Amino acid sequence: xxxxxxxxxxxxxxxxxxxxxxxxxxxxxxxxxxxxxxxxxxxxxxxxxxxxxxxxxxxxxxxxxxxxxxxxxxxxxxxxxxxxxxxxxxxxxxxxxxxxxxxxxxxxxxxxxxxxxxxxxxxxxxxxxxxxxxxxxxxxxxxxxxxxxxxxxxxxxxxxxxxxxxxxxxxxxxxxxxxxxxxxxxxxxxxxxxxxxxxxxxxxxxxxxxxxxxxxxxxxxxxxxxxxxxxxxxxxxxxxxxxxxxxxxxxxxxxxxxxxxxxxxxxxxx
Amino acid sequence: xxxxxxxxxxxxxxxxxxxxxxxxxxxxxxxxxxxxxxxxxxxxxxxxxxxxxxxxxxxxxxxxxxxxxxxxxxxxxxxxxxxxxxxxxxxxxxxxxxxxxxxxxxxxxxxxxxxxxxxxxxxxxxxxxxxxxxxxxxxxxxxxxxxxxxxxxxxxxxxxxxxxxxxxxxxxxxxxxxxxxxxxxxxxxxxxxxxxxxxxxxxxxxxxxxxxxxxxxxxxxxxxxxxxxxxxxxxxxxxxxxxxxxxxxxxxxxxxxxxxxxxxxxxxxxxxxxxxxxxxxxxxxxxxxxxxxxx
Numbered sequence: 184x185x186x187x188x189x190x191x192x193x194x195x196x197x198x199x200x201x202x203x204x205x206x207x208x209x210x211x212x213x214x215x216x217x218x219x220x221x222x223x224x225x226x227x228x229x230x231x232x233x234x235x236x237x238x239x240x241x242x243x244x245x246x247x248x249x250x251x252x253x254x255x256x257x258x259x260x261x262x263x264x265x266x267x268x269x270x271x272x273x274x275x276x277x278x279x280x281x282x283x284x285x286x287x288x289x290x291x292x293x294x295x296x297x298x299x300x301x302x303x304x305x306x307x308x309x310x311x312x313x314x315x316x317x318x319x320x321x322x323x324x325x326x327x328x329x330x331x332x333x334x335x336x337x338x339x340x341x342x343x344x345x346x347x348x349x350x351x352x353x354x355x356x357x358x359x360x361x362x363x364x365x366x367x368x369x370x371x372x373x374x375x376x377x378x379x380x381x382x383x384x385x386x387x388x389x390x391x392x393x394x395x396x397x398x399x400x401x402x403x404x405x406x407x408x409x410x411x412x413x414x415x416x417x418x419x420x421x422x423x424x425x426x427x428x429x430x431x432x433x434x435x436x437x438x439x440x441x442x443x444x445x446x447x448x449x450x451x452x453x
Numbered sequence: 454x455x456x457x458x459x460x461x462x463x464x465x466x467x468x469x470x471x472x473x474x475x476x477x478x479x480x481x482x483x484x485x486x487x488x489x490x491x492x493x494x495x496x497x498x499x500x501x502x503x504x505x506x507x508x509x510x511x512x513x514x515x516x517x518x519x520x521x522x523x524x525x526x527x528x529x530x531x532x533x534x535x536x537x538x539x540x541x542x543x544x545x546x547x548x549x550x551x552x553x554x555x556x557x558x559x560x561x562x563x564x565x566x567x568x569x570x571x572x573x574x575x576x577x578x579x580x581x582x583x584x585x586x587x588x589x590x591x592x593x594x595x596x597x598x599x600x601x602x603x604x605x606x607x608x609x610x611x612x613x614x615x616x617x618x619x620x621x622x623x624x625x626x627x628x629x630x631x632x633x634x635x636x637x638x639x640x641x642x643x644x645x646x647x648x649x650x651x652x653x654x655x656x657x658x659x660x661x662x663x664x665x666x667x668x669x670x671x672x673x674x675x676x677x678x679x680x681x682x683x684x685x686x687x688x689x690x691x692x693x694x695x696x697x698x699x700x701x702x703x704x705x706x707x708x709x710x711x712x713x714x715x716x717x718x719x720x721x722x723x724x725x726x727x728x729x730x731x732x733x734x735x736x737x738x739x740x741x742x743x744x745x746x747x748x
Contacts, residue, residue: 196473246473247473249471250472250473253472364545364550365550365551367507367512367545368543368545368548368550368551369551369563370512370538371510371512371538371542371543371544371545371614372563372564372567372613372614372617373535373538373539373563373564373567373568373617374563374567375567389553390551390553390563393553394550394551394552394553397550397553397599398550
């Protein structure tokens with residue numbers, strides 16, 4: 184019954200670590216760089232260096248390692264599928280044959296390739312979830328807004344996007360909680376949510392979705408009124424209480440990320 | 454009167470175990486709800502009241518400890534849990550947020566239909582439940598639940614639980630957010646259900662006045678543990694202990710305590726206005742007799 188339990192991906196873990204204290208813009212940029220680097224790495228040596236660097240960052244962030252790994256749970260099926268597909272179809276034809284299954288041929292090259300792609304996916308997910316583990320949604324939105332600001336002239340609604348993101352992120356836990364409460368209330372009235380065929384199950388969702396929508400609209404209304412009551416009139420001329428400022432540690436972090444990237448590319452790059 | 458309906462033994466519940474958000478909601482709670490009683494469950498916000506009652510019908514599973522309902526232990530297994538959900542009716546906070554059907558009748562019928570009853574039986578139960586909460590089935594039945602007032606919506610939600618014909622009715626702050634008229638209406642309905650329909654009632658409330666008026670026994674939870682478990686009169690006589698954890702005593706008790714502090718030798722274990730009046734009159738008359746004999 185604890186829906187929140189499985190939702191560790193994208194969840195903020197409050198700590199006072201050096202990683203948490205970095206400017207959100209630094210972390211967003213660093214994550215972007217890392218995402219590119221993980222795709223540029225060409226062999227296991229490169230990924231190994233990358234993994235070592237990432238492990239160091241996780242330790243430094245004080246986020247429990249088990250919690251980070253639990254974030255992989257929702258995508259284990261994707262990982263497995265990737266591995267299987269790569270094993271059978273990833274290797275070039277004419278590789279060393281490991282075993283045959285009818286028309287399917289598993290090659291040694293395919294296996295290596297499969298492991299490589301899977302490892303790459305895992306590292307990708309871990310590095311992006313490290314961003315959300317160590318950056319509160321408000322900081323994240325703030326950083327995005329500042330990074331997008333230069334593109335405002337091109338018509339990118341930076342403030343509105345950031346505000347929408349903040350509100351959406353803010354209400355995920357609220358809606359999850361609300362869903363859980365409504366599910367329990369209907370189960371207390373004998374609702375049966377997890378037996379029967381697909382049609383029956385879909386119909387069983389009605390008693391949950393209707394109250395959920397009603398309450399979401401009610402909340403949206405209340406929030407709009409509360410924001411206007413406090414003088415919200417859009418992003419124009421809006422000042423902020425917490426000014427983002429790059430500090431020395433952001434420079435150092437940037438250098439470390441660039442250094443690690445160079446090392447990854449040099450040890451196994453093109 | 455005295456056989457137990459719900460029994461909790463060493464009940465411990467930990468939320469989000471194994472994550473950085475782990476929190477212990479209940480620690481080793483022992484509790485017995487007896488058939489036919491009205492039990493008040495009080496405690497500061499976050500003391501575990503709502504968590505505790507969700508174990509009564511198997512919505513939550515104990516992390517440690519055991520729970521019995523009507524002599525049967527709640528274990529994972531659909532048959533037992535389904536049976537328990539029928540026996541223990543649980544009304545959440547702000548239950549009007551769970552209404553979803555197009556009409557009041559349909560919404561109240563949701564529970565009985567889930568039990569697989571035939572249409573006549575469903576119809577009968579809906580009418581009966583709506584009457585119990587003081588809503589005329591012919592007038593309110595065809596209306597949309599979303600067109601009703603807050604108090605009426607809440608009574609529809611209560612009817613929805615009553616239509617399951619539970620033996621135990623658990624109400625989680627049934628009067629929160631209602632106007633005085635709505636509060637009185639709900640409380641007098643609950644009292645009727647307890648006295649006339651012989652329902653076992655567990656009432657979670659922040660209002661000590663409501664608890665004093667309705668319940669025979671109080672269980673106080675504090676930080677997930679049973680802080681006090683006593684008959685109402687005894688419980689509210691311990692005003693200092695209650696106040697030490699941020700709770701209060703009923704207003705009647707408060708008046709008597711102040712009189713006593715001012716030097717009038719009243720007994721403080723009176724719960725209703727009438728009882729308190731009698732007590733004050735008794736003491737004052739005693740005083741007059743004493744002072745006139747003196748003169």
